[in-house]
Amino acid sequence: MIYIASYLHRSLIFIFLFVSCVKQDNTNELYQIFSDARQYELDTNPISATYAGNHKLNDRMPSVSNEQMDKNLNFLKSIILRLEMIQLNTLSKKDKINHKIFYRIVNSKIKSIEYKDYYMPFNADSGFHTGLARLYKAMPFKTVKNYQDYISRLLDFPRYFDEQISNMALGIKTGISIPKIVLEGYEVTIKTHVVDSYEESVFFEPFQSFPNSFTTEQQVAIRKQGQQAVMNGAVKAYASFLDFFLNQYYPNARKSLGASELPGGIDYYKFKIEHFTTLNLSAQEIHEIGLNEVSRIRNEMEAVIKSVNFKGSFSDFLNFLRTDPQFYATTSKDLLKEASYIAKRIDAKLPTLFNKLPRLPYGVAPVPEDLAPKYTGGRYVGPAEGSKEPGYYWVNTYKLDVRPLYNLEALTLHEGVPGHHLQNSIASEIDDLPEFRKDLYLSAFGEGWGLYSEYLGIEAGFYTDPYSNFGRLTYEMWRACRLVVDTGIHAMGWSRQRVINYLSDNTALPIHECTTETDRYIAWPGQALSYKIGELKIKELRKFAEKELGKEFDVRNFHDTVLGSGSVPLNVLEDQVKDWVASQKN
Structure with missing residues (x-):
């Protein structure tokens, strides 16, 4: 009896140690993280969703309020914690790279929010307001619902612009602004959308024609709603932004130039x-x-x-x-x-x-x-x-x-x-x-x-x-x-x-x-x-490959290797090219 108990005890210890040593494959968990982050982006950024071909939120603009930014920050930090729990040694080589790149992206987004980059939602040639005139091109216009979504989105412009303006005003108060010296004449990018008639606005373009399936009554009703949405939504928002830019932002923007002179200093x-x-x-x-x-x-x-x-x-x-x-x-x-x-x-x-x-x-x-x-x-x-x-x-x-x-x-x-x-x-x-x-x-x-x-x-x-x-x-x-x-x-x-x-x-x-x-x-x-x-890094890697492979070097294969994994950090690119060179030698 003692012998049997001792045997069972040793067996249980062996089983426990064996199970403990088995590495759990974390591939599914990793891809679930990717999926959750993607879904969060689609749910909270309707513009990104539209461009991604997801049209469920075509009736609205994103929120960029401080409350939303805090939510985004907390979500991104939760993603980092989940990524850090992944056992990298259970992943394939490709998925280790995917993990590394995704971790870098999320960490960069966290730092951007913490440094309050969203207080500066534009730069010297473009900004949050410059691409909206082409947003409709990514939207479908086949049904009445499609048009109603667009009308609702236009009417949401003032709320969206007001949130951006609030952030920019906070930026002025805290010294986080675009330097004044580069903003002279910038109002032209705003003023072009402040028009006297809906007919002058690019935002009215989708209402110029309709599918053949629409009745005359539907066309008249939608066009009238569109006229009002363009003027009371888009044009009103741009007019408000123009007033803020000329009378508050530009006069009070920072006089310094360098990023190191922002509150984040040289670390920024x-x-x-x-x-x-x-x-x-x-x-x-x-x-x-x-x-x-x-x-x-x-x-x-x-x-x-x-x-x-x-x-x-x-x-x-x-x-x-x-x-x-x-x-x-x-x-x-x-x-x-x-x-x-x-x-x-x-x-x-x-x-x-x-x-x-x-x-x-x-x-x-x-x-x-x-x-x-x-x-x-x-x-x-x-x-x-x-x-x-x-x-x-x-x-x-x-x-x-x-x-x-x-x-x-x-x-x-x-x-x-x-x-x-x-x-x-x-x-x-x-x-x-x-x-x-x-x-x-x-x-x-x-x-x-x-x-x-x-x-x-x-x-x-x-x-x-x-x-x-x-x-x-x-x-x-x-x-x-x-x-x-x-x-x-x-x-x-x-x-x-x-x-x-x-x-x-x-x-x-x-x-x-x-x-x-x-x-x-x-x-x-x-x-x-x-x-x-x-x-310089791509040229360096090509020179390395040419030297290592000699007459066997084929520039087409090199280029396919460089582009074949999509956009990657330069240290990852170096690893990929060196792996390819080694495989060619073997």
Whole structure:
């Protein structure tokens, strides 16, 4: 009896130890966290839901009240706690990466709320109010309910704008505001929607036509409701915001420039550096990288000037490029035609650079008039999820005398293909990515790829004209200068004029663009660092792969590897490329 009891006791201990040592697979728990976070976003941000193809909340705008921000913060912290309970050693390699990326995203959102970024809901060229005029394009208009949802959403604009205004007023009181110096003329982005008649408002566009199934009575009734909603909802909200901006915000915005002069101090700028570069680099390290790149690129630019037998200084050559009519289109149509021609030429070269190409097409279109005066030279705009829209490469046709043709090849390759359109479209078509990664955009990866795409133009046979090659170099120099001036503004006390002078002295960018870019860097700390930092990492990894693989290196396979997992932090990208190189060797 004693023997049996002893045996049972030992057996129970063995079973307990065995069960304790068994690792529970946490994959399901991880994906449940992803799902819960996604659902929370859809439930609390109707705009995000609309663009994600979920139309249950198309009748309202989000809440951005302090109470809602506290709820968001608590929810995000609960997600972090759940992520920290996941046993990483039970996950597959892919899911360890998914966990790492998601943890980073959530942690960054927490810091953003804690630093009160939502007190500054706009920057020098865009903001919470600038994209709303195109929101209806992501909404269905097939049923009476669809139209009623849109009407209700328009009538919710005043509440939404009032919450944004309340946050901005708190920002003024606490010293968390956009610097005053970059806000001059910004009211044009608001004023364009303050109209005297609903017919002048872009928000009335959906009421211009109806499905054939609608009766005449339905059309008349909905159109009348739409007229009232546009004026009492959207226009009223923009008018209120315009009044607040001109009479309260602009006069009282902070006089300082740098992010390190906000209440969060230099730690806030460190957060922005890590957020946008995905790397642990100091402002001083980035500044030095920038200075070295500026010196290297300047030598290449001098060589181009010498090749065209220009007689004069570097400054004289820049002035020649900025003022000679041969380098500028005379009509908006001509500029768009040239951009479209470049876009088609690079299409034909893609099979030599990539194995996998996206299905989604893209178009070329002008930057909308309400955005153009304060907007950059061009930008890629992707479609809403589930829509039948293509992507678009927006070209700024405002003030043609500051839109040089010699930059257009580099700009088109960056924004269209092989740049942002190709990169984003491939990511959206990857089947085995969790939902949050299909539309994820990490700036260092995305903008680094965009700048690397400009470089790929050399291999694709572009920049044969020396002035176009100088345009490519001036774009690369521009991104190198960003490392110098962004850190200069936000960590070293540089003035606005010093930044404008640095850009105009080292690049062929028109003075107007030097000014708008400077204001962008001041109002959006850290974002400008992502381009050059990301491009340098991609080039470094390509050089590594070429050295390791020798004649077996295939640039198409390298590019497929870089883009094949969607947007990732640069340290994750490095691991993926090195794993691919090792697999090729084996």
